[in-house]
Amino acid sequence: MAADERNAFEVYRDRVDRPLGRLFREYGASEAHWLVVGMAANVVARVAGLIPPVVLGVAIDAVFTGTGPYTLPVVPDAWLPTEAGAQFRLSVLLIFGSFIVTGVFTYVYGITANNFAHRVMHAVRTDSFDQMQRLDMTFFDDKQTGEVMSVLNNDASNLEVFLDNALQNSARLGVMLAGIATVLVYYNYELAIVTLAAIPLMFLFTLWFMRAVEPRYVAQRSVVGDLNTALENALSGVELVKTSNTEAHESERVEDASFSYFKRTMSILRLNYVYRPGMELLAGLAFAATFAVGGFWLANGPPGPFTTELTVGTFVTFVLLTQQFVAPLAEVSNIIDQYEWTTEACTHPLY
Template sequence: MSTATDDDDPFEEQREEVDNAMVSLFDGYGRAHYFEAAVAIIASIFARVLDLAPPILLGLAIDSVIQQNKPFLPYLPREWVPPTDGGRLVFMGGLIAGSFLLGAAFHWVRNWGWNSFSQHIQHEIRTDTYDKMQRLNMDFFATKQTGEMMSILSNDVNRLERFLNDGLNSAFRLSVMVVAIGFYLFYVNWQLAVLTMLPVPIIALFTYKFVKAIQPKYADVRSSVGHLNSRLENNLGGIQVIKTSNTEDYESERVDDVSQGYFDANWGAITIRIKFFPALRIISGVGFVLTFIFGGLWVIGGPPLFFSGSLAEGEFVTFILLSQQFVWPMAQFGQIINMYQRARASSERIFGLMNEPSRIEENPDADELQVDDGDVVYEDVSFGYGEAERIVEDISFEVEGGETLALVGPTGAGKSTVLKLLLRMYDVDEGEIRIDGQDISEATLPSLRRHIGYVSQDTFLFYGTVEENIKYGTFDADREDVVAAAKAAEAHEFIQNLPAGYDTEVGERGVKLSGGQRQRIDIARAILKDPEILVLDEATSDVDTETEMLIQRSLDRLTADRTTFSIAHRLSTIKDADKIVVLEGGEIVERGTHEDLLAEDGLYANLWGVQAGEIDELPDEFVERAAERTATVDDDIED
C-alpha cells in the first residue's frame, strides 16, 4: 500500500527525456487535421473582422451627421446610399445587422473547426497512449500505480484538448483582433494609436516573467494529481480491508495528506496566477485611459502637447470603442499562456510515457509460432529486473509435449518469473526458451501468447457478464461453446443459479462472485481458448477444500494431453506431475518425480513434511533457512 512521496513525480524520468513536447503534438497529431485547423483560422479572421464593423460604421455615421460635407460611407458608391437621413439610418442599421448575422455564421464555422481539430487529436492521443501503455513491460507497472496512469489518460489528455480548443481558438481570435484593430487605429490616427499601444511592451515583459514562474508550478500540480488519484484508487479497491480493519479514520487522514499536497501545489500556481491577471488588467487599462484623456482633449481643444493634425468626433468614438477591444485582448493573452503552460506540462507526461522504451522488442522479421507437439526447452536461462541481481540463474529443463512440469519452492524462489519468461512478459537476459525447436524471441508475440493459456491465482474478471468474461480472448465463440467450456470447468451449475445466468453482470473485478467461482470462470476461459500449452500459477490457492476439489477436477480435464506448467504451494495438487523442479534462490536445486524427491530427503521432502504437519520432525537447518528467507525476500522478487 505504499505510494510515491509527494515530492516525486512518478513520470519525472519520462518527462526529462522529452524535447519540444508541443511540437511533437502538432507535428505528430495535428498534421492529419490541418484542414479543420485551416477552416477554423480563416473563419476566425472573417468573424473578428466582422466584429469590428459595428464600431467603425458607427463612427462613420457620427462624422457624416456632424460634418455634413463628409461622405456617409467613403468607399460605397453614392447611388447605393439613401438620400434622406431616415433612409440612411435604416440602411446603416441593415449593414450592422448584416455584419452580426454574417459574423455569427463565421463564428459557427470557427467553433466547428476548432472543436473538430481538438476532439480528433484528443481521441487519437488517448487511444495511442493507452495502446503504448498496455504494451509496456510488466516491470514498468510494478513501479507505477493505476491512479497515476489514469491521471495521464484522463486529466492530462483532457487538459490538452482544452488548450487545443479554447486556447488556440482564443489565441487566433485575439491575434486577429489585435492586428486588425491596430492596423485600423494607425490608419485613422497613427499618433493616438502609438499612445494606445504604449503598455504593449510592458505587457510582453510581464507575461514572460509569469511564464518563467508558473511553468514549474504546473509540473508540480500534474504530479500531485497523480498521487491523489493513486491514493483514491488504492483505497476504493481495498475498501473491504479498510472496513474489516476498522481503519476508516486512518485512511481518511492519508487521503487528507495527499489532497493537501494537491492543494498546496495548486495553490502555489493559483497564487502566481491571481497576482498576474489583475496586474495585467491595470497595465492594459493604462492604454485605454491615456487614449480617452488625450483623445478627448484633442476633440475638445485641438491636438494636445506634441500631437498634430485633427481628430473627428466619430473617429474618437471609434478609437474609444476599438482601443477597449484592443487593450483587453492583450490582458487575455495571459490566460492563453496560462493554458499553454498547463498543456505543456501535460504533454510532457504524455509523450514521456509514449517514448518509454520497451525491454521486449519484437523482431520485425519474426515468424508465426507453429506448435505441433508442444515441447518446451529452457536452456541456461537467466534473468534480472534492470540492474538488480539475478532473479533466476542458469535454469535448464525440458518438457515434452503433453507432460506436466511442476515448479516448487519457497516464496521468492523465482517460480512465477520462470513462467512469465515463457509468456514473454519479460525477455531473458541470457540463454533461450524454445517451443518445438523455435526460439520464442524469434516468434511474434501474438502467435506465442495465442498458443499459451494462463490461469492465475489472482483471477481478474472484467466488468460485464459471465459470458463476456468466459469469451474474453476468444470473442468469436458462440453460446454453445461457452456453455461447454463452463461445464468442463465445473462452473455451469453455479452460473445457472445466478440471477440472469450467463448474462449476469459480475461487477467490477468480479466482486459479485466468490473466489472459487471467479477461478472456475477463469479456467473456463482457458478451456475455451484451447491452448497447446497451459500455465497454472497457484490456480487452487485461497479456496476451501470443496472448491479446490471442483477446481482440481476441471484442471484435470484442462491439462489432459496438453503441455502444462504448474506452480503450487499445496504440493498435494502437483504430486502426480510428470516432472517436478524445485527452485531456491532463483536456481534449480532438485528435480525428479514426487517419489524421487521424497527419497532424496531434501528441500522438497521438507516442504512436504510442513504440509503434512510433521513440523517437529523437520531438520533445524531447514527451519533456520526458512526464517532467513522470510526475512530477506525482497518485495520486487516474484514467486
C-alpha cells in the same frame, strides 16, 4: 536524486522537447484542414466585428455632424453614396450585416475548430492506450493505477481543453489585436500610439508571468498522481482497510496528498491573482489614456507633439475599439493556465 530513482514520468519528461509541437506534428497534421478552415472563419468573424465601430465613426462625421467625408477603408469612393440619407441607410445595413457575418462565421469556426480538437483527442486517447498496453510489466510494477489513470484521463482532458478553448481564444485574441491596431493606425496613428503603448508592457508582464508560473505548474502536476494513487489504494483496498482497522491511516494519507495539491494550487493562484488584475489594469489604463488624450484633443486641439486632426467620429471609433480588447486581454491568464497544463500533459511517455 539519481535518474533511476526518479519517477519514470519525470525522467521521460526531461527528455521531451517542444511537446506541443510534437502533438501537432504527430496527431494534428492529418486533421489540419479542419483547423485551416476554422482559422479562416475566425479571421472573417473578427474582421466583421470591427466594422460597426468604424461605420459608426464615419457616419457621425459624414452624416450627423457633416465634418468629414463618407469614406470606408478598402472601399472605393465611387461605390459609396453621396446623399446623407443613402449614407445613413448604407451604414445601418453594414452594421446589421456585420453582426450577421460575425455570427455565421463564428459558428463555422466553432464547428470546424472543435472538430479538429476532438478528432485529435480521439487519436491521442486511443494511441496512448495502445502505447500503455505495449509497456512491459516492470512499468506497472513501479506505477500505481492512480498515476496511470491520471495520464489517461486527466492529461487527455487537459489536452482537450487546450484545443477546445485556449487555441481558439489565442487565435481570436491575436486576430482582434492585429485588426484593432491596423484600424487605429489607419485613422490616427498619433492617438494610436497612446492607445497601444500598453501592449509592450503587457507582453513583458506576460513573459515574466510564464517564467514564474511554469515551475509551479510542474510542482502541482507532480502531486496529482500521488493524490490519485492515494484515493485509488484507499478505494480498491477498502475491504482490507476495514478488516485491519486502518481507516485513520488511510484518511491521513489522503489528507496529506490533498494538502500537498492544495499548497501547489494556491502557489499558482497567488501569481494568477497578481497577473490577471495587472493585465486588467494595463488594459484599463490604455482605455483611460485614449479617452483622456482624445477628449483633450477634441476640446483644445492636438496636445504636445501631436499635429494631426481628430474628429468626433474617429474618437468614438477609438473608444469603442479600445474597449473591445480590454476583456480579451484579461483572459490571457486562462490561456496560459491551459497552455501550461497541456505542455505538461504532452510530456508523458504514453503520448
